[in-house]
Amino acid sequence: MxxxxxxxxxxxxxxxxxxxxxxxxxxxxxxxxxxxxTIGVINFFxxxxxxxQVMAEGTIVYNQGDWEGPWGIVYHIDELGALVxxxxxxxxxxxxxxxxxxxxxxxxxxxxxxxxxxxxxxxxGLIGMAVTGDAFNLFVFLEISSLATxxxxxxxxxxxxxxxxxxxxxxGTLGATFYVIGLGMIYMMTGSLNMVDMAALLPSVQHxxxxxxxxxxxxxxxxxxxxxxxxxxxxPNAYTYAPSAMTAFLAATATKVAVYALIxxxxxxxxxxxxxxxxxxxxxxxxxxxxxxxxGSLIAIYQSNVKRLMAYSSVAQVGYMILGISIGNAPxxxxxxxxxxxxALMKGALFMALGCVYYVIGSVKxxxxxxxxxxxxxxxxxxxxxxxxxxxVPLTVGFISKxxxxxxxLAAGMWPVALLIxxxxxxxxxxxxxxxxxxxxxxxxxxxxxxxxxxxxLLVPTYILLGAAFWFGIxxxxxxxVAMSAAQTLLxxxx
Amino acid sequence: xIEYEFPGLLNYWIVFLLMMIGLYIxxxxxxxxxxxxxxxxxxxxxxxxxxxxxxxxGGTAPIIADGIEVYSNPLPHVLILTAxxxxxxxxxxxxxxxxxxxxxxxxxxxxxxxxxxxxQE
Numbered sequence: 001m002x003x004x005x006x007x008x009x010x011x012x013x014x015x016x017x018x019x020x021x022x023x024x025x026x027x028x029x030x031x032x033x034x035x036x037x038t039i040g041v042i043n044f045f046x047x048x049x050x051x052x053q054v055m056a057e058g059t060i061v062y063n064q065g066d067w068e069g070p071w072g073i074v075y076h077i078d079e080l081g082a083l084v085x086x087x088x089x090x091x092x093x094x095x096x097x098x099x100x101x102x103x104x105x106x107x108x109x110x111x112x113x114x115x116x117x118x119x120x121x122x123x124x125g126l127i128g129m130a131v132t133g134d135a136f137n138l139f140v141f142l143e144i145s146s147l148a149t150x151x152x153x154x155x156x157x158x159x160x161x162x163x164x165x166x167x168x169x170x171x172g173t174l175g176a177t178f179y180v181i182g183l184g185m186i187y188m189m190t191g192s193l194n195m196v197d198m199a200a201l202l203p204s205v206q207h208x209x210x211x212x213x214x215x216x217x218x219x220x221x222x223x224x225x226x227x228x229x230x231x232x233x234x235x236p237n238a239y240t241y242a243p244s245a246m247t248a249f250l251a252a253t254a255t256k257v258a259v260y261a262l263i264x265x266x267x268x269x270x271x272x273x274x275x276x277x278x279x280x281x282x283x284x285x286x287x288x289x290x291x292x293x294x295x296g297s298l299i300a301i302y303q304s305n306v307k308r309l310m311a312y313s314s315v316a317q318v319g320y321m322i323l324g325i326s327i328g329n330a331p332x333x334x335x336x337x338x339x340x341x342x343x344a345l346m347k348g349a350l351f352m353a354l355g356c357v358y359y360v361i362g363s364v365k366x367x368x369x370x371x372x373x374x375x376x377x378x379x380x381x382x383x384x385x386x387x388x389x390x391x392x393v394p395l396t397v398g399f400i401s402k403x404x405x406x407x408x409x410l411a412a413g414m415w416p417v418a419l420l421i422x423x424x425x426x427x428x429x430x431x432x433x434x435x436x437x438x439x440x441x442x443x444x445x446x447x448x449x450x451x452x453x454x455x456x457x458l459l460v461p462t463y464i465l466l467g468a469a470f471w472f473g474i475x476x477x478x479x480x481x482v483a484m485s486a487a488q489t490l491l492x493x494x495x
Numbered sequence: 496x497i498e499y500e501f502p503g504l505l506n507y508w509i510v511f512l513l514m515m516i517g518l519y520i521x522x523x524x525x526x527x528x529x530x531x532x533x534x535x536x537x538x539x540x541x542x543x544x545x546x547x548x549x550x551x552x553g554g555t556a557p558i559i560a561d562g563i564e565v566y567s568n569p570l571p572h573v574l575i576l577t578a579x580x581x582x583x584x585x586x587x588x589x590x591x592x593x594x595x596x597x598x599x600x601x602x603x604x605x606x607x608x609x610x611x612x613x614x615q616e
Contacts, residue, residue, distance in 0.1 A: 136574055143581045150588055159599040160612055166592045170521060173534055173585050180541055180578060181514075187571070188548050 008053065009062035009075045009131060012046050012085055015039060016092075017124035023117035029109055030100075036116040037096040043123070044086075044093035051082040055482070059489075061133070069133065070194035076133025080337060080486035084130035084260045087344045091252040091465075092123045094348070098461035099245035102355050106157050106243040115155055119249065122148035126257045135183050135269065136193045138261060139176060142225070146172045149254060152246040153238045161241035168234040175224030175231075182217030185210045186269075195264065199271050206273045215275055218265055226258035228322055229292025232315045239311035244355025247307065251314055252348030256340040259321050263337075266325070267490040276328060285326040290420055292319030297427035301434065306357075306364045309431055310350055313390060316424065317343045324405055327417070332408020333487035335401050338479055342389075342397035342472065349465040350386035353379050356454035356462060366435070371444025376453050380439045382462050387432035389469050392425050397473040400480070506547040513540035525605040527596065531589040538582045545571040545578075 004011070019039040023032045054060055054077055062075040077085075099119070107115055125145025132138050150172070154165035187193060189210050190201040205211055220231070227235040235255075239247050266275060276282040296316030303309035317339070324336020354364050356379040361368055373380045389396035402421060409418040453459070472479050517540060520533025549571040557566040593603055600608050 136577075140577060140581070143584075147581075147584055147588060150592070154592055154595070159596075160615070162592055162596050162599065163608055163612065166527065166589065166596065169585065169589050169592065170530060170534060174518075174521070174537070176581075177538055177541055181544065184541070184545050184548065184571075193570075193574075 004049070005053065007062075008046055008050050009060050009077055010064070012043060012050060012089070013075075013124055013128045013131060015043050015046065016120045016127070020117045020120035020124065023113045023120065027113045029104075029112035032113040032116045033096070033100050033103075036120055037093075039120060040089070040093040040096040040123075043127075044089040047082075047085045047089040047127075050077065051079075051086050051482075054079055054082040070192050070197035073137050074133040074194065075131045076195060077131050078486065078489055079482055080260065080263070080490065081130045083337070083341065083482050083486065084257060085127050087256060087341055088123060088126045088130065088253045091249060091344055091348050092119070094461045094465050095119070095245055095249045095252075095352075098248070098352055098355070098458055101455055101457050102245040102359060103243060105359050106245075107155050111155060115152070115243070115246070118148045118151045118155075119246070121145075122152060122249070122254075126253055129257050129261055133195050134193055135186075135195055135198065135265075138264075139180055139183065142176055142179070142258075142261070145254065145257070146176060146225070149250060152250065153242040155246065156241040156243050158241045160237065164234075164237035164241045168238045171224055171231075171234045175221045178217045178221030178224070180221075182214040182221060185214035185217070189214075195269050198269050202270060203272045206278065212279065215270065215279070219262070222258055222262040222265070226255050226262060226322075227315055227318055229288055229295055229315060229319060232292070232296070232318075235315060236308050236311040239314070239351075240305055240308040244351065244358050248348050248351035248355060251310070251351050252344040255314065255318055256321075256344055259318065259325075259336075259340055263325060263490065271490075276326060282326055282328065286323060286417070289319045289322035289326055290417070290424075292316060292322070293420070293424040294427065297424055297431065300431040301427065303431075304366045306366055306369065306435060307351070307354055309366075309435070310347065310354065313428065313431065314343075314347060316428070317347070317390070319424075320401065320405060320421070323417070323421070324401075324408065327405075327408050327412050327414065328491070329408050329412050330484065330487045330491055331404050331411055333491060334480070334483040335404030335406075335408055337486055338404055338476075338483040339401035341479055341483070342401045342469070345397055345465055345469040345472065346386050346389040349462055349469055350383060350390075352458070352462040352465060353382040353386060356382075356458045359454050359458060360452050366438050368445075369435070370438050370442035372438075373440035375444055378459055379454055379462075382459075382466055383439065384432075384436055385466055386469070387428075387435065389473070391428045391432055395470065395473050397469045397476075400473055400476040404480075404483075506543070506550075510540050510544040510547070513537075513543065525607075527593045527603045527605060527608075528590070530605070531586060531593065534589070535582065535586060538578070538585075542575045542578060542582075545575045 016039055026032050059078045064073045103112055103115055122145050125141045128141030129138055150165045150169045154162055189205045190198050192198050224231045239251055293316045296312050300309045300312035321336045321339050324332045358364050389398040392398035392402040406418045406421055517533050517537025521530050524530055549568040551567050554565045554567040555563055557569045597603050600611055
């Protein structure tokens with residue numbers, strides 16, 4: 001047990017990373033699925049242990065190969081990092097069982113093992129981004145997850161998946177390279193790559209032009225990766241044409257981890273500088289966040305493909321997270337963090353429910369979903385419940401995050417912002433209602449009235465995630481506590 | 496008045512120029528292969544940036560030996576080795592996607608692909 005407790009910080013990355021190549025060696029579809037699922041579940045338990053350990057003992061610093069920072073590469077895990085690790089591995093543990101039948105329907109059998117291999121690699125990269133305390137190591141993990149993501153998107157059945165993947169590859173590479181440029185400039189001025197060390201060295205050079213430019217490069221770079229409005233253009237097509245299971249995994253994890261990385265850079269690396277205040281960019285970031293909330297929701301209203309509708313809604317939801325970061329007090333920050341967790345649950349569940357729809361009727365177009373409430377009652381109910389969460393109806397997780405955000409906005413004396421949060425929720429009512437109306441109040445096309453529900457192996461994972469979305473909406477004390485203490489740790493560094 | 500030594504910032508100007516050339520190719524060219532080449536030029540500019548910032552005037556290779564006191568910083572070189580590997584993987588994947596796009600769309604001109612996609616909607 002002591003071995004586990006000592007090395008758990010690195011095990012959460014190593015286990016999926018080492019497991020991935022085995023998928024290529026095994027090749028058999030069913031065996032690789034079993035293998036990947038086992039790894040996913042094991043990693044979920046490791047992640048829970050890690051979170052428990054961090055909550056009990058405080059920040060874990062793990063020296064790779066016993067080389068102490070700032071010379072060696074260290075893993076640095078605080079509450080927020082551990083929470084992100086739990087999000088990613090929980091979603092993976094739920095998506096893997098779901099993926100079997102969904103992938104069988106959507107990907108040719110000879111490519112199944114590659115899909116599982118890429119899912120594991122993507123997971124390893126995302127978890128690595130969450131645990132690392134070394135800024136260049138962050139770039140390496142970012143690229144591991146991104147490269148795997150491009151492949152996952154390109155596995156889609158529709159040929160437009162290929163162009164979506166290539167366009168994401170071009171923008172994603174630009175984003176990652178922008179980050180490296182910014183990092184190079186910081187390295188030039190501080191001579192360090194260790195995040196904690198950089199944080200201590202930065203204040204003395206904070207007013208140099210090099211650091212200003214570096215911060216701009218980093219924010220734009222990660223803005224591309226996390227689909228911050230107006231850098232979101234790659235996201236809708238990528239989510240629409242990727243296979244259903246991959247969309248569920250990516251929508252629930254990839255953008256959230258990028259948001260986390262941005263938080264880490266702004267509030268840990270630039271923590272003592274407090275860049276939002278020092279450089280006077282708070283209003284600019286906040287404006288972009290709010291613009292994203294409205295633009296995403298407004299475009300979502302006019303979509304005829306439900307997957308694309310949900311993708312645009314993701315752009316809007318990322319806006320809420322960025323808004324939470326930009327307001328800059330503890331409740332709003334906690335709101336942003338808790339929304340990362342909550343949005344992972346609800347968007348994951350929604351995309352999985354859409355995967356069920358695709359499995360049965362072979363389409364996620366709005367007109368093809370007419371009468372779905374009668375044909376697939378369980379799936380339709382899941383979509384409605386997820387939609388409620390997007391709107392922020394009380395008792396759902398969406399309500400909790402918006403509650404924290406509004407509280408933070410009011411505490412900062414920004415009541416127009418609080419009002420705008422409410423207004424953008426109304427837009428969510430419109431796009432969710434469009435789906436509900438078609439599903440329940442339109443009669444299905446002639447010849448397709450037969451009641452055919454999706455198989456249980458798809459429905460059960462969907463409902464587990466949905467159940468979690470309600471569980472943490474009804475009793476938010478645990479997630480609220482973690483997010484609050486994470487927010488205070490982060491903001492403590494800047495005061 | 497700051498005095499600029501002529502070759503002093505030359506490496507950064509070259510990096511800047513390469514970066515803009517790369518970015519311009521990515522944005523302006525419709526041919527997907529050219530876009531990926533542009534992306535490569537862009538990345539290489541960053542490699543040059545890292546390697547040149549490690550150079551110290553009169554510095555030698557970082558070897559502990561008598562008479563060697565000033566040496567260049569080896570760390571950026573190592574970082575760039577990693578970045579080169581990432582760049583190669585990106586290029587390989589990008590080109591593989593272009594091949595698949597050529598197979599299924601019959602063209603690698605971005606505007607033509609876009610047109611076909613719009614018709615498919």
